[in-house]
Amino acid sequence: MKNPENLPIVTVIALCYNHSAFLIESLSSVLHQTYKAIQLIVVDDASEDDSQQKILALLQDFPAVQWFFNEKNIGNCKSFNQALLLAKGKYIIDLATDDVLENTRIEKQVKYFESLSDSCGVVFSNAIFIDEQGNTLRTLYDDENQSIPEGNIYSKLIEQSFILPSTMMIKKEVLDSLNGYDETLAYEDFDFWIRSSRNWEYAYLPEMLTFQRKVSSSLSSRFIQKKNQLVVSTVKVCAKVQSLNRNETENEALAKRLYLVLKQCAFTENFEAGEEVIKMLNQLKGHTFKSKLLCIIIRFSIPLNFVYLKFNTFRL
Helix, strand or coil, X not given: CCCCCCCXXXXXXXXXXXCCCCHHHHHHHHHCCCCCCEEXXXXXXXXXXXXXXXXXXXXXXXXXXXXXXXXXXXXXHHHHHHHXXXXXXXXXXXXXXXXXXXXXXXXXHHHHHHCCCCCEEEEXXXXXXXXXXXXXXXXXXXXXXXXXXXXXXXXXXHHCCCCCHHHCEEEHHHHHHCCCXXXXXXXXXXXXXXXXXXXXXXXXXXXXXXXXXCXXXXXXXXXXXXXXXXXXXXXXXXXXXXXXXXXXXXXXXHHHHHHHHHHHHHHXXXXXXXXXXHHHHHHHCCCCHHHHHHHHHHHCCCCCHHHHHHCCCCCC
């Protein structure tokens, strides 16, 4: 890690789990950034393919890169927090090693971050989705004139997820104030958005700076599986939201989110978690005709996951 110009250090925490086919391209995109004040920490979470061998072979030429291999799979949240303890950067990037950084991304995001007020905790950007072969699929925000929420976006993030985690650069101070990711959860982004945006502003840099890979084993595909823990974690975060909310506008946003989560609970047969959502909707007086129909499915434990899997675009 060379820093001749006394630039702010950026720590990239690269998390790998069975990314053998993609990790060389991903790590190379960090190693060949135009920005030079980078600390790269690579964590392999007990991959079952040959990811570890490829990491060791690549990093022979980059002795400054830090790495460690977990003896057993502990998940993204714990793996990230382990690396965060070693982070020296003013800014942090959480990189999955199947995604790729545009070669000027870090330089551009640091420059933009440094121009913002101290109240900004996260800078995020546009992205290009690619397939497993690297072919372009689409962009995250297709309309150049689309208005992307910035600033205090707490209530907007409650209602809808519109940020791609792979595009974010995070001020380390933010992560430190939150004690990193919540290790009790199966995934981190929704919880991080909620807890960070309660006290910090977000800024959008309208450039294509990340290539997000869509793979068959992606997180989104696991959200529709029967009794998956991702949906359970979402319900836990919604309970946090309820405790953090300060006004009726935020409660209305939560009620809209809870309807979507209730639908997920019903169609993934997470009935116990669904009962918790029903309680929250009762407290918020946020039930609609559609949510009441979902309550029937949950209370009578009607098995519908096979329908959900077959018709993923089904809408109640």
